[in-house]
Amino acid sequence: MEYTNPKMGRNELCWCGSGKKYKKCHMPLDLKIDEYEEQGYEVPERAIIKTPEEIAGIKESAKINIAALDAVAEKIHPGMATIEIDDLVYDVVTKAGAIPADLNYEGYPKSVCTSVNNEVCHGIPSEDVILKDGDIVNVDMSTIYKGYYSDSSRMFMIGDVSEENQKLVRVAKECVDLGVKAVKPWKTLGDMGDVVHRHAVENGCSVVWEFGGHGCGCEFHEDPFVSYVSKPGEEMLMVPGMCFTIEPMINLGRPEIKVDEKNGWTVYTRDGSMSAQWEVQALVTEDGCEVLAY
Ligand code: MF3
Ligand code: CO
Numbered sequence: 001m002e003y004t005n006p007k008m009g010r011n012e013l014c015w016c017g018s019g020k021k022y023k024k025c026h027m028p029l030d031l032k033i034d035e036y037e038e039q040g041y042e043v044p045e046r047a048i049i050k051t052p053e054e055i056a057g058i059k060e061s062a063k064i065n066i067a068a069l070d071a072v073a074e075k076i077h078p079g080m081a082t083i084e085i086d087d088l089v090y091d092v093v094t095k096a097g098a099i100p101a102d103l104n105y106e107g108y109p110k111s112v113c114t115s116v117n118n119e120v121c122h123g124i125p126s127e128d129v130i131l132k133d134g135d136i137v138n139v140d141m142s143t144i145y146k147g148y149y150s151d152s153s154r155m156f157m158i159g160d161v162s163e164e165n166q167k168l169v170r171v172a173k174e175c176v177d178l179g180v181k182a183v184k185p186w187k188t189l190g191d192m193g194d195v196v197h198r199h200a201v202e203n204g205c206s207v208v209w210e211f212g213g214h215g216c217g218c219e220f221h222e223d224p225f226v227s228y229v230s231k232p233g234e235e236m237l238m239v240p241g242m243c244f245t246i247e248p249m250i251n252l253g254r255p256e257i258k259v260d261e262k263n264g265w266t267v268y269t270r271d272g273s274m275s276a277q278w279e280v281q282a283l284v285t286e287d288g289c290e291v292l293a294y
Contacts, residue, residue, distance in 0.1 A: 016051040032186075033239060041188070041237045048215050048222055049241035055283065057148035058217045058243060061098065062281060062293035065143040065150040068092040069294075078133050078159045082114040086125035089141050101142035101149055101220050108265065113140040113153075120208055120249050120257050120267040120275040133159030136169055138277045140247075142220060151216045151245050152293035153279035164252065165274055171203045172250040172276035175228070179246040183238060183282050183289035190234035193227050196248050200228075206255035208275075211267070213245035216281055238284045243292070247279030 008015060014025035030046075037043045050058065068089045075088060089112040093100050100111035108122075115123035115138040116131070123129075123138075131137060140153030155169045175196045182192040200207045209229045215222030224236040228248040253273025260266035269275050281293035 015046065016049075017053055018051075029240065033237070036186070036237050042235065043237050044239055044242055045223065048224075048243075049239060050217055050243050050283070051241075054148070054218060055241075055243070057146055058150060058281075058283075059292055061143050061145035061148040062150035062152070064093055064096045064098045064145055065141060065152055065293045067096070068141060068143070069139065069152065069154055072139050073154070073156065076131070076137075076139075076156050076158070078131055078135075080131050081127045082116070082123070082125040082129040082131065082137075083127045085114050085139060086110045086112050089139075093141075093143055096145070098143045098145040101144045101151070102140075105220065111141070114138070115140070115266070115275070115277070117274055118269050118272050120251070120269055121211060121277060122265040122267050124263060124265055131158045134161055134165075135159075136161060136165050136274065136276060140277070140279060142216075144220075148218065149216050149220050150293040151220070151279065151281050153247065153277060154294070155276050155278055167203070168205065168250065168252050168274055168276045171200060171205055172248070173278050175199050175207075175248050175250060176246050176278045176280055179228075179248070180280060180282060180289050180291060183246075183284055185238055185240045185284055185286065185288075187238055188233055189224060189226055189236050189238060189244075190230035191232045192238070192246070193230035193235065194232045196228040196246070197230070200248065200250050204252075206251045206253065208249035208251060208255050208257055210257060211249055213247045213279075215242070215244045217243040240284050240286050242284040243281065245279055245281050247277060249275060249277045251275045 010023040142151040213226030256270035
């Protein structure tokens with residue numbers, strides 16, 4: 001409502017900080033968003049459309065996130081305690097002058113989430129959790145650098161993993177890759193989420209619906225919520241400059257989950273089946289999508 005009609009003069013300098021006149025910069029985009037809103041689409045607030053300066057900052061943050069996950073990829077091995085992953089991530093991130101976004105986030109005690117096997121997300125690194133041959137583990141981390149947030153996660157297969165679990169990890173990755181391909185301006189998040197959902201189901205897997213992706217960049221978790229059990233044409237319109245994560249949680253069995261009663265964080269599949277998740281941070285561009293963090 002207010003947003004796309006920012007009450008900015010055509011000849012004023014654009015709100016995005018480009019130094020260009022509004023009419024030569026974001027005005028056409030704002031007007032186009034107005035048209036979609038009139039047609040009944042859910043449209044983004046301007047605050048979540050990233051300016052060029054914000055995008056540059058998020059990319060710097062993302063480089064650190066990627067470097068830390070690369071370091072994990074190099075070091076992860078059977079016999080490693082998940083607390084060692086936490087130490088490694090903390091080291092890489094802080095040495096780069098950044099802060100692990102997870103640490104102390106709503107009381108979360110560690111710098112990274114390490115979710116093993118039937119853990120869906122928010123597994124807490126521990127000296128007591130030793131990775132063993134055949135495990136599949138998600139390492140999910142986020143970085144704050146100069147106030148900008150990045151967020152991504154990857155799966156790691158430890159030693160010899162069963163074919164069934166290899167397939168789960170592969171399908172979860174394919175879901176994200178297909179999701180990225182479905183990110184296009186003037187389509188909706190539901191168009192993207194539906195592609196992800198269908199791929200999971202076609203491969204005999206299910207998608208967790210309680211957790212999803214989120215806007216990310218100037219805050220850790222911004223609007224919109226990004227569901228992967230959404231329908232084509234539904235949910236928020238994707239607009240150039242929007243930045244959000246694609247991070248479907250894919251279960252081999254049923255989609256239901258339960259939260260650890262003792263630590264209040266760790267999420268498990270209710271049926272005990274295996275779960276996998278990859279996460280990228282995506283930027284909607286003029287003609288598609290740029291992956292900023294992976
Ligand atoms: N990194 C997670 C996400 O993808 C959030 C983890 S919050 C924490 O959104 F507190 F558990 F670390
Ligand atoms: Co995320």
